[in-house]
Amino acid sequence: MTDKELFSAMLxxxxxxxxxxxxxxxxxxxxxxEVVKAKDxxxxxxxxxxxIYVTINGFCGRRRKSGKCRQIxxxxxxxxxxxxxxxxxxxxxxxxxxxxxxxxxESNRLKKPNLIINTGRGLHLYYIFKNSIPYRLSDNSVxxxxxxxxxxIIKSISDDIQAVLSGAxxxxxxxSKVSDIARLARIPGTINSNTKTVTKxxxxxxxxxxxxxxxxxxxQKKKSAPKKKTKNIEFxxxxxxxxxxxxxxxxxLRNFDCTxxxxxxxxxxxxxxxxxxxxxxxxxxxKAFRDKFNDVRAVPDCQLKALANCIDRNKCSNxxxxxxxxxxxxxxxxxxxxxxxxxxxxxxxxxRELKKQKNKQDKQEQAMQVIELAANGMNHQTIADTVGISKxxxxxxxxxxxxTRGYNRKSA
Numbered sequence: 001m002t003d004k005e006l007f008s009a010m011l012x013x014x015x016x017x018x019x020x021x022x023x024x025x026x027x028x029x030x031x032x033x034e035v036v037k038a039k040d041x042x043x044x045x046x047x048x049x050x051x052i053y054v055t056i057n058g059f060c061g062r063r064r065k066s067g068k069c070r071q072i073x074x075x076x077x078x079x080x081x082x083x084x085x086x087x088x089x090x091x092x093x094x095x096x097x098x099x100x101x102x103x104x105x106e107s108n109r110l111k112k113p114n115l116i117i118n119t120g121r122g123l124h125l126y127y128i129f130k131n132s133i134p135y136r137l138s139d140n141s142v143x144x145x146x147x148x149x150x151x152x153i154i155k156s157i158s159d160d161i162q163a164v165l166s167g168a169x170x171x172x173x174x175x176s177k178v179s180d181i182a183r184l185a186r187i188p189g190t191i192n193s194n195t196k197t198v199t200k201x202x203x204x205x206x207x208x209x210x211x212x213x214x215x216x217x218x219x220q221k222k223k224s225a226p227k228k229k230t231k232n233i234e235f236x237x238x239x240x241x242x243x244x245x246x247x248x249x250x251x252x253l254r255n256f257d258c259t260x261x262x263x264x265x266x267x268x269x270x271x272x273x274x275x276x277x278x279x280x281x282x283x284x285x286x287k288a289f290r291d292k293f294n295d296v297r298a299v300p301d302c303q304l305k306a307l308a309n310c311i312d313r314n315k316c317s318n319x320x321x322x323x324x325x326x327x328x329x330x331x332x333x334x335x336x337x338x339x340x341x342x343x344x345x346x347x348x349x350x351x352r353e354l355k356k357q358k359n360k361q362d363k364q365e366q367a368m369q370v371i372e373l374a375a376n377g378m379n380h381q382t383i384a385d386t387v388g389i390s391k392x393x394x395x396x397x398x399x400x401x402x403x404t405r406g407y408n409r410k411s412a
Contacts, residue, residue, distance in 0.1 A: 002189060003188035003189040003199075003200060003201045004042065004046065004187060004188060004189040005042060006188075006201055006204060007115070007117075007187065007188050007189075007201065008038070008041050008042055010114060010115060010126075010128055010204065010206065011056065011073055011074060011115075011126070011128060012038035012041065012073070013128070013208070014071075014073070014129070014130070014131055014132045015037075015038040015039075015058060015071075015073075015132070016058065016070065016071050016132065017037065017038075018037075018038070018057075018058020018059060018060070018070045018071050019035050019036070019037065019058065019059045019060065019061065019062065019070075020035070020036055020037070020038060020041065020054055020055050020058060020059070021033055021034070021035055021054070021055045021059065021062070021064045021184075022034040022035075022036060022044060022052065022053065022054050022055075022187075023052070023053040023054075023184055024047070024050045024051070024052050024053075025050060025051055026049060026050050026051070026193070027051075027193050033064075035062045038058075041054075046187070046189060046190050048191060049191065049193075050190070050191070051186070051190065051191065051192065051193050052186070052187050052190040053184035053185060053186055053187065054184065054185065054187050055182065055183070055184055056073060056074055056076050056126075056183055056184075056185055057069055057070075057071060057072050057073050057074075057135075057181055057182075057183075058070045058071040058073065058132070059182075064182045064184075065182055066180075066181045066182050069135040069181050069182065070134075070135055070136075071132040071133065071134060071135060072129070072132060072133040072134075072135060072146075072150065072181065073128060073129060073132050074114070074126045074127060074128040074129060075126070075127040075150070075153065075154055075157065075178075075214075076124065076125070076126055076178065076183055076185060077113075077124070077125040077126075077127075077157065077158070077161060077174065077175075077178050078122065078124055078174070078175035078177075078178065078185075079097060079122050079123040079124075079125070079161070079165070079170075079172040079173070079174055079175070080119075080121060080122035080172060080173060080175055081093065081094075081121045081122055081171060081172055081173075090121055090171065090195075093170065093171035093172060093238055094118060094120075094121070094122065094123060094172065095238075095241060095242040095245045095246075096168065096170060096171075096237070096238040096241045096242060097123060097165065097168070097170040097171075097172045098116065098118070098123060098202065098203075098245075099241050099244070099245060100164055100165075100167075100168035100170060100241075101116070101123075101125075101161075101164055102203075104160070104164045109160060109163070109164065110157075110160045110161065110164060111127070111157065111160070111209075111214065112205055112207075113125040113126055113127055113203070113205070114126050114127060114128040114204060114205050114206070114207070114208060114209070115128070115201060115203070115204050115205075116201070116202050116203040116204070117186070117188050117199055117200065117201050117202065118199065118200050118202045119186055119192055119199045120192040120194070120195035120196075120197035120198075120199065121192065121194060121195050122172055123172065124185055124186070125161075127157070127209055127214060128208045128209065129208060129209055129210070129211075130208040130209065130210050131210070133146050133150065133211070134146070135147075135181070146211075149211050149215070150179075150211075151179060152215070153211070153214045153215060154178055154179050156214075156215075157214075158174060158178060161174055162174055169237070171238075186199045187199070188200060188201045237275070237276055240272040240273075240275045240276050241272075241276060242346060243268070243272040243346065244269065244272050244273060244276075244285075246344045246345075246346035246347065247265055247268060247269050247272075247289070248289065248292075249343070249344055250265070250334070250336070250340060250344060251265065251289070251292060251293070253340060253343060253344075255294075256292055256293055256294045257293070257294055258293060259298070261333075261334050261335070262290075262293055262298050262299050263299055263303070263307065264333045264334055265289075265334060266286060266289065266290055266299055266304060266307060267307045267310075267311070268325060268330060268333075268334075269285075269286055269289050270282060270283065270286040270307065270308050270311055271311050271322050271323050271325060273285050273286060274308075274311060274312070274321060274322055275322050279308075279312060279321075282308075283308055286304065286308065287301075287304065290304055311323065327347045330347045331347055366387060366389070366397075367397045367400075369387055370383055370387055370389075370394055370397045370398065371397070371398065373386060373387070374394075374398055380394045380395060380398075
């Protein structure tokens, strides 16, 4: 099932033959509107160079105005990065916000959304109703009671989301227009021209809500002692949360096999986790990460504990209990390919690191060429002229490779 199909199946599951307005536009062009029925939504063509939106709720006629609303399908919350400039840090910030929301859901500080969509520079949260709420009653009067309850729920959930964003120091902000019934939202599977990324569903749950369930107070849990956090001034918390998400994604991309890299992946996972959580929580998250491998015996508990202890014992002049790992360390130890880097949106190498990597590759290719020419009986000076290096360097390469015989010494 594609993201568009999943989105349609969930949002329109209780459609009452309403109209949905689709908006399409390319940068610096006029907006184009289409009106479709839910049953025809999947037939809508999605262009690869257009920003495409759809109304969350159903309407009468062809106009996207609150007074023309027919049914309310869901509550919608838009968490966005409001500054104009988009940087890689925004991508990390989106991951950081997502993981912060997940922690809040698990600790019962936030009700779980039915859909979470990554828009490239933000997140869309949907709370979908089991039975859509009518905008008008049978006598054609506006459903004032239902709308008041809806507004009350929106305020409650908004306050919870704001608390999570503030507490986790997230760069995303909650859009103030969350109560707009005629709101448009990006269709997952379509491009965001601002970030040149495709919007994706990153979490979903078919357990839809009633008004009563959304109004029900959250169960109060006994407050636990505040978690001790180790600050990493150089990189910041957002980077480590993004690294956890990227390592989990890499594990998935490699079909949970990762033979030959599991220990390094576990090591780097705990090294990031312990800079965010207390040691017990970080270790439990590490075990959960290890358990996803298709062969958990490859990294037994004793080995897992040993690598965690190794990190815990690490001490430096200005920090302790973790290592400062650079992107080139991850790329080298985990042999992350350019395609994987593009898919993860993480572990990008700096220009300096890329230059170093290219120089190393060039030297290796050069050495292989020298050894091959020597094996074919070519003398040192001819090899130097052919490869474009000095005769002394040719001799150095051959000596380092242990090639002292097997070529024509007389011609050398």
